[in-house]
Amino acid sequence: DTEVTQTPKHLVMGMTNKKSLKCEQHMGHRAMYWYKQKAKKPPELMFVYSYEKLSINESVPSRFSPECPNSSLLNLHLHALQPEDSALYLCASSQVLADVYEQFFGPGTRLTVL
Amino acid sequence: RKEVEQDPGPFNVPEGATVAFNCTYSNSASQSFFWYRQDCRKEPKLLMSVYSSGNEDGRFTAQLNRASQYISLLIRDSKLSDSATYLCVVIDNDYKLSFGAGTTVTVRA
Numbered sequence: 001d002t003e004v005t006q007t008p009k010h011l012v013m014g015m016t017n018k019k020s021l022k023c024e025q026h027m028g029h030r031a032m033y034w035y036k037q038k039a040k041k042p043p044e045l046m047f048v049y050s051y052e053k054l055s056i057n058e059s060v061p062s063r064f065s066p067e068c069p070n071s072s073l074l075n076l077h078l079h080a081l082q083p084e085d086s087a088l089y090l091c092a093s094s095q096v097l098a099d100v101y102e103q104f105f106g107p108g109t110r111l112t113v114l
Numbered sequence: 115r116k117e118v119e120q121d122p123g124p125f126n127v128p129e130g131a132t133v134a135f136n137c138t139y140s141n142s143a144s145q146s147f148f149w150y151r152q153d154c155r156k157e158p159k160l161l162m163s164v165y166s167s168g169n170e171d172g173r174f175t176a177q178l179n180r181a182s183q184y185i186s187l188l189i190r191d192s193k194l195s196d197s198a199t200y201l202c203v204v205i206d207n208d209y210k211l212s213f214g215a216g217t218t219v220t221v222r223a
Binding site: 108 | 156157158159160201209210211213214215216
């Protein structure tokens with residue numbers, strides 16, 4: 001299984017809602033990543049987990065809260081988002097953090113904040 | 115100044131043509147370099163690594179010029195399926211991965 005799966009594929013939420021994005025991989029990878037990608041822009045790194053511990057937080061607002069419950073799962077909890085947070089949220093994994101270049105990306109969750 | 119810069123294109127080329135484009139990076143301590151490909155509304159996928167001596171993978175050739183701080187990608191004998199956005203990726207010694215904004219290539223029949 002060389003796949004990273006993400007759910008849901010699409011999400012529409014209001015600014016007062018609380019929702020979560022989920023990411024799963026069964027490749028035994030120990031590094032997992034969240035990226036945000038706006039239209040016609042490159043992915044921007046948000047968070048990196050290495051061995052289920054948060055390694056990198058790229059100064060992301062607290063309305064985004066990551067969680068890594070186990071080595072296969074990565075969640076992104078959303079609360080009180082703004083319309084400008086609408087974007088494609090990509091999850092990725094690599095074998096270990098040092099293999100950051102060989103990331104496998106999931107198909108993404110397309111988020112719209114109304 | 116952006117850490118990684120690419121010519122956004124688009125490069126519109128006929129099938130069978132050769133197309134090449136560059137990516138410049140600002141951090142001279144950058145360690146590793148890669149090209150990813152992203153199709154419209156899809157996730158990025160690793161295309162190839164870029165080695166100091168240059169490397170080739172089929173119709174794709176990647177080069178690194180450390181002195182001038184750029185990498186390049188050349189696609190020979192373009193196919194319709196090569197139409198995509200090509201993202202340059204640079205990794206520093208803290209494992210931070212930076213994407214370029216992408217170069218759009220459209221191959222027409």
